[in-house]
Amino acid sequence: MKTLRVPEATVTRLSIYSRFLERLDRNGVTSVSSGEIAEGVGVSPAQVRKDLAYFGEFGTRGVGYNVKDLMHYTMKILNLTQPWPMALAGAGNLGTALCTYRNFRERGFAIVGVFDNDLTKIGKRIEDLTVQPLEEMPQVIKQRGIRIGIIAVPTRAAQEVADLMVRNHLKAILNFAPIALNVPEDVMIRNVDLSVSLEVLTFNLKYRGTYESEE
Amino acid sequence: MKTLRVPEATVTRLSIYSRFLERLDRNGVTSVSSGEIAEGVGVSPAQVRKDLAYFGEFGTRGVGYNVKDLMHYTMKILNLTQPWPMALAGAGNLGTALCTYRNFRERGFAIVGVFDNDLTKIGKRIEDLTVQPLEEMPQVIKQRGIRIGIIAVPTRAAQEVADLMVRNHLKAILNFAPIALNVPEDVMIRNVDLSVSLEVLTFNLKYRGTYESEE
DNA sequence: CGCCTAAAGTTATATATTTCACATATTTTA
DNA sequence: TAAAATATGTGAAATATATAACTTTAGGCG
Incomplete structure (x- = not known):
């Protein structure tokens, strides 16, 4: 178990990604790429991948991310599984x-x-x-x-x-x-x-x- | 006339300094050091001086800054001389x-x-x-x-x-x-x-x- | 009047963050 | 089943930002 410092800007963006994913999910979108997330929230695709990389591997190479899964991961990381x-x-x-x-x-x-x-x-x-x-x-x-x-x-x-x-x-x-x-x-x-x-x-x-x- | 890029964080802090100076002025304080500003808004003294240095020289070495003057300078820089x-x-x-x-x-x-x-x-x-x-x-x-x-x-x-x-x-x-x-x-x-x-x-x-x- | 102290301004260093480029993995297609 | 296309994960490079150290200047004081 290794502990690493996460930039505050990364946490901020994670929250933004999380809500964006929620919206995608509500709209019935099931899969998304870092490029599409980037487009949707106004950052670069590399930034999205780098940010997520602080917390683990959530995607499938050549494919992208499962919207519902990634949404849940982000919410768990952000500590939003409780009221x-x-x-x-x-x-x-x-x-x-x-x-x-x-x-x-x-x-x-x-x-x-x-x-x-x-x-x-x-x-x-x-x-x-x-x-x-x-x-x-x-x-x-x-x-x-x-x-x-x-x-x-x-x-x-x-x-x-x-x-x-x-x-x-x-x-x-x-x-x-x-x-x-x-x-x-x-x-x-x-x-x-x-x-x-x-x-x-x-x-x-x-x-x-x-x-x-x-x- | 040289143009230089100012970090957004610097502009943000300038706004915070500006209001802090306004408060000092209201309280009748006439002179202040970078250390006191730093203390008052929660950053380092070096940061305060570095931030101000983007815009000019506003203090007197060995003495500090004139509160009213620096307040006016900051407001002018922030474009607050107009409603x-x-x-x-x-x-x-x-x-x-x-x-x-x-x-x-x-x-x-x-x-x-x-x-x-x-x-x-x-x-x-x-x-x-x-x-x-x-x-x-x-x-x-x-x-x-x-x-x-x-x-x-x-x-x-x-x-x-x-x-x-x-x-x-x-x-x-x-x-x-x-x-x-x-x-x-x-x-x-x-x-x-x-x-x-x-x-x-x-x-x-x-x-x-x-x-x-x-x- | 010169020395001492204080504090701004500035340069250099260190740290943090972002961007880039590429190696890797998966799916599709011919 | 091999090749092409796609998109992730990541290490290295580039950039940006903050910290620290130093230099300069002003004022007080003996």
Whole structure:
């Protein structure tokens, strides 16, 4: 059994391949080549093969990959064979949208607890959930076996919420606040920063990836 | 005038530095070192200096950077000296949340038109906006000088909306649909894929960035 | 006024990632 | 059943990115 480091970009693409395969499967496609996957998700065929090679051999030379099999392999690698209940902090517009976000469920993710400290939001119903006070998060995390937290609170409250999540042993946090959260080494943070994405666009609208220094 | 290619990761970090500087400035901090910026956003000091070096010399050796100056420089580089009106397609929960998203405005971004084809959504008011039929997007883009589009429609409708945006000369699209959009070379797409972010987390919850092949 | 310290800017090194090219395996076909 | 076509898996080369080490410059202080 050998352990090897997998580039994060590879994991990201694996997730993309996985969903693409799911779509192929839904459409009744049974076999696919690295070239077709590449075409479908916008990378090179060699990249697809190299990425998959980190995890094993899943194809048949001269033939390609079995869609259903490869889909299952990718989901297993991504740890999606179990459902993932999640705790959401922040019941504003963004939080509400996340609660109803269909793409989560399709992949086994489900927000099972929504928490906020704003008295005007506590008690609000969002589909089949009710916004609870933040202080109730610990017991819900325990009861539901939650391992992933989502932070959708205002920037000024984000660190405090992160601390609370860390104290309650969450090791994975999806953070929408535009701030670098301070957490222990063993806690993973993924930042979703929409302004950053837009600013990469505005930069490129001007320079298209190059920069012309004055003079 | 020499032109040099800037890594996308550098542009991403520049945006992060920029907002961090904005926060320092708001807090009355006037001077900062690469080490403090690094600490504040979670990268190495060398990385900060290297990133800035792509664009010029902004600091004083032995002293550091003037916060206000560097903030302005970064914003100028990122093309944020002008406001950026944006067109949003999709007035569901996510679209609604984006309309009210405060972090956009702070950086000069503003959704000035919301469009949808769902008759139950057209006419709906979201703050000071009214949801319009998609077919009206072209004229609004023209009138308001919009250059950035946001796609927050269901996956099945995303490509069609992208085509519409491309036809109307938008060159930058922020896409929330979990699908690879097909657009001409000169159109930039940034995908925000929340499931992908979560799946990177679930992968790491199991393997922490390494993979142990069976046997 | 010169020495010392701090920190930016820069060059060189190391690491990581992607691309390329090819060897290998499978199926099809003549 | 041999040859051709196809497409995977992989090692080597090329490229890109990040880290580290070093050089330069500014300011403080004795």
